Amino acid sequence: MMSGLKILGWIINAILYLVVIALWISIPDELKLCLSITVVTLILTIVMVVLDRERLAVIYESSQFTNFAQAFTAGILLFGILGMLNYFAWKNPIQWDVTGNNTYTLTDQTIKIVKNAKEDMRFLVFAKRVEFNQIKTLTDLYFFEKNNIHREYIDVETRPDLVSSNNVLKSPTIIVEYQGRREHVTVLNELSITNAIKKLSLGKLPMIVFTTGHGEASLESEENEGISHLGGILKNSNYNVVQMNTATTKNIPQEAEALVIWGPRQGFRKDEVQRIDEWVAAGGNLIIAFDPDLNGEKFPELKNILLKRGIYVSNDLVVDRLKHVNGSNGTVPMVDRFNSTSPIVKEFRGPIFFPLVSSISKVKGELEGTFTTVVSSMPFPASWAEKSNAEVIEGKVVFTQGKDTPGPITLAATWEGQSSRVSVFGNSTFLINTYKKFGENFIFFSNALNWTIEQDVLISFNLPVVKQEPVFISKPQLGIIFYFSVIVAPLTMFGLAFMFYRRRAVL
Template sequence: TVKAFFREGNYGRGQMEDLLKIYAYHSPKIKFEFIDPDKNPGLVKRYEIAQDGTTIFECGDEENRITASTEEDITNAIIKVTREKKKTVYFLEGHGEASIEESGDDGYSFAKDELGKMGYEVKKISLALSESFPQDCSLLVVPGPKKDLLPNELDTISRYLKGGGRVFFMVDPETAPGLPPFFAGLGFKLENDLVVDTISRLFGGDYFMPVVSDYEDHEITRKFRYASFFPYARSVELVEPKPEGVNSNILAKTSPNSWAERQLELKTAKYDKDKDRPGPISIAAVATIKAEELKKEDPAAKPEETKPEEKIEPASPAVRPDGRIAVFGDSDFVSNRYYNLSGNGNLFLNTVNWLSEESDLISIQPKTSSPRTIQLTPSQGRLIFFVSVIILPLLLLVLGLSVWLRRRSL
């Protein structure tokens, strides 16, 4: 249920009412009512309303309140009160990864905040001295390691995946050279290359920022209608034949005008049909990994009391969920600098929701509003200054003088 405390003259009431009607139309479970704080002091005291325009969302024992009238805030509030259990996303650190606490261009604070809005708890983790994951880990994100993971860390992640765990790898070009052999065993092929896309110029980027506007059919991208940009990305292909127990799929490919540049030592990128690989190039893929069976032990059974002639029935295996993994050939696309660029942030959230089996969140993501900024070079700034401050006023002055002189001569 939704209780909206709005005075009759509150300008935000109409917007909130329109949005709630849309939500109620799509879900009969949503019931809402508007309450005038001036006419209902008892409810104001009961719910401790301190600000006009407060909306309270209730579901069972859960409660969340907002003071804004936007689609994003309403969606986030519904998500928070309807989640049965708060899932935890861990970001790996210790290999040069950017931090979720970093608010600069290279950090992941935007991604952390958006995950929090969707009801996730976000934490940091180091696996160097650990052989297992915390019990509350729903997903491990590996955001662009600059150095290789230690062998024991890879073993821990491998066991986690085969036990039904979920991992999201983002691996940049020319980093962590020890990871491709690890991925090969999971059905992915990562080459030492760099994706070049000439069509990126049409979207205002350079050749090293491949753009993806057409996606493969998958639950993550089925209703996705945004272009995504991947600054400085590598290719992510599938191993054929697929390893046993692995079901892998390509998620995103670049345009046919792109190629995978394999001659990274060159100063300029130029397509060489004998050495480079022509597009479209895959830069993101996902897979499900069949979990290993875990046999249940019968604590009441005592081996010493078993008679030789008795037939012992094998223990029934415990059912484990399949592991899920996503591998992207770039980590910058979800950094603070590019998170709000077109569909980058939404693609990241869709992937997280699929990995953590929150598929219902894939279709109801909030429309995040963010400041629109234009990045100008010094020369562009000077040109705009001279045109708008000097040239245009000067033209108007000349035009005005000419009109005045003409009228005076009549």
């Protein structure tokens, strides 16, 4: 009876060792589970050795065990040497990319930027577990060039606490950490990651100036109508965010990368407008957002700055009957029509929404520059720009031929001159704290900010041209490949194995 229990104990112990190996291979991140099963298995082994010590003592004293111990020790030493070689190979990896267009090789620009970053770097990867392997393939390319990049993978489905504490707005996201600063990467490709590393390598934080004193949304207000959530995102993205009242400040700082006028409610004085216009003309970058005002136009002088550059922001209301937020009667468009030629939305899919938005259009301006539509509504008859405030107030908006403007309507646009960039939005409230859970809105603004201040450091790479060299295989050739790989090769290997077995038996 006791002998049978001992045999059962050894069988269970052996099964537990197999389970331990499987756990460490399949789910190494679950440390508590893996360690607990490992400890239980080792304790059971010690218990079995104590209980079965008499039979084991006989085995220990046998010549077979002595030979086994010598072979086992030699094996441990061999695996130790191989482990050290593997560690050095892992710390100093080498790979050969044999693809015709260097698909699995970083560009020369990226390699230079990565190697110039001397200190340790960390990649925090927030994604679903099923996405880890695909993302690892990309991050491996950076690790091959810089072996002091430390990578940590966090499952967004099991660690929502870390997602919230790290201000992760979408999955997958890579947070690049370098020199105590962070940059969020939401578009997972080489260009986006390299831009983040380049930005973190710069010594000075870009200064972004937000105007105050005209009823703009407050970066400090945590109320629903404030934009403190946006302010937190900007600070976490390594921007030096400054608030300034242009009515009481004589000059806009020359070191400012951009001036942001976000949803003013009161008009600007002429001297303020003049200072802003002169600052932009001298090479300053401008980000500006207006909201529709049913009480009439309040910012004619401020909008003249845009008119000089061929941008007209109308005081109307864009209606989209096809794609809008439920219950909005079409006045809160849900937008997913992006201009893929714009760097701001080249890899952006949305959707985003604008709660009451004005139309933006291209006109003939005094200054030369390039006007680009970034976001637009659906084509007519789904959308149009409603010009009648009376219809809006009554809640009976209908398209009036000859008065309203048929869609598609531009909702956000950019202008690029010789020395300055301008980003214009027909709505500002899409970034208020009420909508802080709608991450796509904030990612869209961050992309626009990066473009405006030219922090999209690398617009493109000098990628090699992909050679189109298709391989055509005939049906007989496919048959040869199939039969050789499935039948001939296995039978040949089996035959060789059987032949060697018989030879050893004879000897």
